[in-house]
Amino acid sequence: MLELRNVQTYYGNIKALKGIDITVNAGEIITLIGANGAGKSTTLMSICGIVPPREGSIRFKERELRGMDTDRIVGFGISQVPEGRHIFPHLTVRENLDMGAFLRRDKAEISRDIEYVYELFPILAERRNQAGGTLSGGEQQMLAISRALMARPTLLLLDEPSLGLAPLIVQQIFEIISQINRENGTTIFLVEQNAFQALKVANRGYVMETGTITMTDTAENLLNNEDVKRAYLGV
Amino acid sequence: MNFEYFFRLFFSGLTRGSIYALLALGYTMVYGIIKLINFAHGEIYMIGAFTALIVAGALSLTGMPALAILVLASVVALVYSSMYGYTVEKIAYKPLRQAPRLSALIVAIGMSMFLQNYLLLAQTSNFLPFPDLLPEFSLPESWGGMVNGPQFLIFVTTAIIMVALTLLIKFTRMGKSMRATSQDKVMAALLGINVNRIISYTFIIGSFTAALGGILISSYTGQINYFIGFLAGIKAFVAAVLGGIGSIPGAVLGSIVLGMAESFAAGYISSVYEDVFAFVILVLILIFKPSGLLGKPEVQKV
Numbered sequence: 254m255l256e257l258r259n260v261q262t263y264y265g266n267i268k269a270l271k272g273i274d275i276t277v278n279a280g281e282i283i284t285l286i287g288a289n290g291a292g293k294s295t296t297l298m299s300i301c302g303i304v305p306p307r308e309g310s311i312r313f314k315e316r317e318l319r320g321m322d323t324d325r326i327v328g329f330g331i332s333q334v335p336e337g338r339h340i341f342p343h344l345t346v347r348e349n350l351d352m353g354a355f356l357r358r359d360k361a362e363i364s365r366d367i368e369y370v371y372e373l374f375p376i377l378a379e380r381r382n383q384a385g386g387t388l389s390g391g392e393q394q395m396l397a398i399s400r401a402l403m404a405r406p407t408l409l410l411l412d413e414p415s416l417g418l419a420p421l422i423v424q425q426i427f428e429i430i431s432q433i434n435r436e437n438g439t440t441i442f443l444v445e446q447n448a449f450q451a452l453k454v455a456n457r458g459y460v461m462e463t464g465t466i467t468m469t470d471t472a473e474n475l476l477n478n479e480d481v482k483r484a485y486l487g488v
Numbered sequence: 489m490n491f492e493y494f495f496r497l498f499f500s501g502l503t504r505g506s507i508y509a510l511l512a513l514g515y516t517m518v519y520g521i522i523k524l525i526n527f528a529h530g531e532i533y534m535i536g537a538f539t540a541l542i543v544a545g546a547l548s549l550t551g552m553p554a555l556a557i558l559v560l561a562s563v564v565a566l567v568y569s570s571m572y573g574y575t576v577e578k579i580a581y582k583p584l585r586q587a588p589r590l591s592a593l594i595v596a597i598g599m600s601m602f603l604q605n606y607l608l609l610a611q612t613s614n615f616l617p618f619p620d621l622l623p624e625f626s627l628p629e630s631w632g633g634m635v636n637g638p639q640f641l642i643f644v645t646t647a648i649i650m651v652a653l654t655l656l657i658k659f660t661r662m663g664k665s666m667r668a669t670s671q672d673k674v675m676a677a678l679l680g681i682n683v684n685r686i687i688s689y690t691f692i693i694g695s696f697t698a699a700l701g702g703i704l705i706s707s708y709t710g711q712i713n714y715f716i717g718f719l720a721g722i723k724a725f726v727a728a729v730l731g732g733i734g735s736i737p738g739a740v741l742g743s744i745v746l747g748m749a750e751s752f753a754a755g756y757i758s759s760v761y762e763d764v765f766a767f768v769i770l771v772l773i774l775i776f777k778p779s780g781l782l783g784k785p786e787v788q789k790v
Contacts, residue, residue, distance in 0.1 A: 303674055323677040332678075339675035341668050352668050355661075356680040404679070 254279040254440055255300070255408060260309035262292075262299045269295045271464040272309065277408070282434050282441040284451040284472065286485055287461035293444040294336050296461075297410045301333050302326045313408070328356055332406035336413045336444075338397040342386025346377055349385050349396055353403030363403070370399035373429055391422040398426070402433065408440045409433070415447045423447070427454050448485035452476045460485070492634060497755040498748070499635040503708070505747025506646035510701030511724030512731070512739040513653065514573075514694025520670040520734040521690050523589060524581060527596040529698055530721015531603035532573050534714065536699025537618070537706040538607060539565035544619050558621040558707070566699050573695025574688055576603075582684070600718070607714040615713045618706040638708045645704060649697055650740055657736065662689065670734070719763065726770045732783025741781055 255277040262270040269292050277283050285293050298304040300311055302323040311318040318326050332353075341349050350370065354363045371378035374395040380388060388396060394414055401409060411430065415423040431454045434441050445451035452458055452472040460468040460481060468481070475481050511533055518526045544561040552560075580599050584592045622638040657663035669676040669686045677683050705720075706712045723746065731742025746766060753765040773780065 301678060303677065322682070324680045324682045327678060327680040335675065335678065339672050339678075341671045341675065343671055344664075344667060348664065352664065352676075352679050352681075355665065400679075 254314060255442070256310075256312045257296075257300070258310045258312075260296075260299055260306045260311060262295055262304055262306040264295075264304070269304075269464055270299060270306065273461075273464070273466050275459055275466065277440060277442055279407075279440055280434075280438055281457065282431065282443060282455045284443040284445055284448075284455035284458045285461055286445055286448040286451055286458060288485075289446070290463075291461040292464045293461055294412055297333055297335070297412050297442070297444060300326075300410065301331065327404070330405075330407035331410065332401040332404045332408070333410040334397045334401045334412060334414060336416065338390075338393045340385035340388070340393045340396055340400075342384060344385055345382050346385060346388070346396060347381045349400050350377075350403050353400035356404065366403055366405065370402055373402075373432075374399060391418050394418060394422070394426060398429065402439075406439060408442065410442045410444075412444045413446060414443070415445065415450060423450065430454055448481070449476075493755070495634040497751045499639055500755075501748035501751030502744065503639045503642050503747070504751060505727075505744035506642050507701045507705045507720070508724045508727045508743035508747055509646055509740045510649065510697045510704075511720060512728040512743045513736065514691075514698045515725050515728040516731070516733055516736060516739040517666075517690050517694050519728070520736075521666070521687055522581070522585070522592075524592050524596060525725065526581075526691075526694075527593070527721070527725075528576055528580075528599035528603055529573075529694065530717035530719075530724070531600050531607075532569050532576075532695045532717070533698040533702035533720055534607065534712070534717030535572055535603065535702075536565050536569040536695075537702035537712045537716065538611065538714075539568045539699075540703045541616065541618055541706070541712060544621060548619065554619075554621055555623055557619075558623075561621070562700070562703050565703055566696055569699030569702075570692045570695045573691040573698075577688065577691040582687075600721070604714055604718065611714060613714065615711045618710050618712050620710060621707045622704075642704050642708065645700070649700065653693070653697075653736070662686075666690065723763075723766045726766050730769060730773050730780055732780025735780065735782045738780055738782035745781070 257273060257275040259272045259274065260270055261268065261272050273296065275285070285296060287293050295304060299306045300318065302318065302321055306319055309319070313329055313331065316329065341352065344352065350367055354366070357363055376392055377396055377399060380392065385393065385396060398414065414426050414430070418426065427450050430441060430443065433439050443451055443455060452475055455472040458470065458472050458475045459466050460475070468475070470478070511529065514529050515526060518524060540561045543564045544557050547557045547560060576599060580595050581592055584595060622641055625637045657666060665676065665681045666686055666689065669681060669683055673683055724743065727743040727746040728739045729742070730746055731738030731740070746769060749769060750762060750765050754762045
């Protein structure tokens with residue numbers, strides 16, 4: 254479904270992605286793990302055209318995305334939950350969700366989806382008229398995921414959804430991620446530093462170090478790999 | 489205390505305030521979206537007035553009724569000035585979107601000087617008489633002497649524009665995407681909003697209201713030259729800062745407060761220092777409440 258080939262992305266003269274190859278098949282959960290500054294977020298920002306790659310190709314459903322504007326790329330069914338959540342602080346919870354459905358016109362279906370995310374995260378229903386900026390970190394993460402779902406994406410990109418959250422909430426977020434994948438068939442590309450949790454929900458994983466992919470395998474094999482264990486699982 | 493004098497100053501302040509508000513909206517909306525003080529904004533106001541003058545001059549040769557001339561000249565001037573604002577953004581500011589904010593600010597000042605001098609060369613440095621296009625109509629006897637027809641027309645027009653704009657920003661798809669873009673551009677793009685288009689809309693709306701202010705005030709005062717945009721622009725900027733830059737209700741409130749303050753200060757203290765009061769207010773607000781009357785401190789969670 255999504256194929257990155259030899260993707261090279263720069264910030265000024267600094268080469269952040271040194272030619273990476275990643276394949277995501279329809280219906281999978283794949284995870285990209287690695288340390289801080291390895292280039293994980295840059296990978297997602299390259300896919301969405303926020304930081305356009307200088308070389309290589311990014312194909313999504315047989316379309317070349319490189320060089321396209323972000324709003325067009327998003328229109329093909331790719332949603333991203335960026336790192337740091339990026340909630341609109343002065344819009345209400347409900348307005349944030351409405352913005353998620355910006356490209357859709359099917360009003361009746363949109364209100365059904367709003368009910369659906371309220372079921373996934375009942376706390377959002379309670380807070381629907383509150384400004385996004387007043388929510389707690391965990392609630393903001395729930396809102397960010399819900400807002401991305403409002404676009405009915407075929408591919409959902411999640412950047413560090415567990416960052417800075419209490420362990421109980423992290424558990425809940427990961428459960429919802431696999432639920433979204435199971436129930437809606439949404440393909441998920443999960444970027445995480447919490448390698449253990451990520452590999453537990455994923456089918457396959459990629460390991461990234463300073464702008465290159467150093468390893469790829471099934472999630473199970475990566476969980477049992479000695480190098481991965483030492484470097485990322487803290488065992 | 490002389491009430492008639494008081495109310496005359498009050499309405500004159502309200503008239504000024506309305507014009508500042510039409511201009512301040514553009515400053516505050518553009519700042520809200522791209523964090524740029526568009527110093528060329530006052531020039532769009534002046535260009536609006538000039539265009540209306542030229543079109544009205546041409547139309548008056550045809551012997552049309554004054555009201556028809558007013559409407560036609562205004563429509564042409566509003567469309568022309570909106571396109572001007574759009575074009576200025578595309579040529580001067582868009583290429584600097586990623587540059588440091590100071591560079592864009594300096595370009596804005598340069599653009600302001602360029603447009604003034606362009607008009608100076610293309611037209612004249614003299615004051616030109618502006619035709620008296622606003623319909624004269626008599627207001628009820630009891631208002632007599634305190635407020636006149638053209639002033640009344642200026643408040644009403646401004647009030648209509650403010651209400652329309654508030655509805656647009658609050659409830660339409662375009663308005664919501666403008667608010668979202670002003671709060672977080674990257675996220676807006678990730679949701680499929682075309683950020684460049686939103687920025688263009690902002691410049692078009694701001695230029696439209698600025699040009700409307702230019703036309704209204706010129707037909708009220710009866711004369712224009714290439715320099716009128718400068719002082720009006722700076723004062724509207726003060727009004728936007730006073731209200732809290734980035735806040736639309738703040739821009740309106742700041743403008744009314746500034747217009748009133750100037751009018752009362754000129755009427756009760758001295759009209760010689762009329763222009764000084766605006767800047768005294770600017771200094772005071774920057775010292776005591778830099779976020780402005782309605783400016784919101786950033787709400788942010790990490």
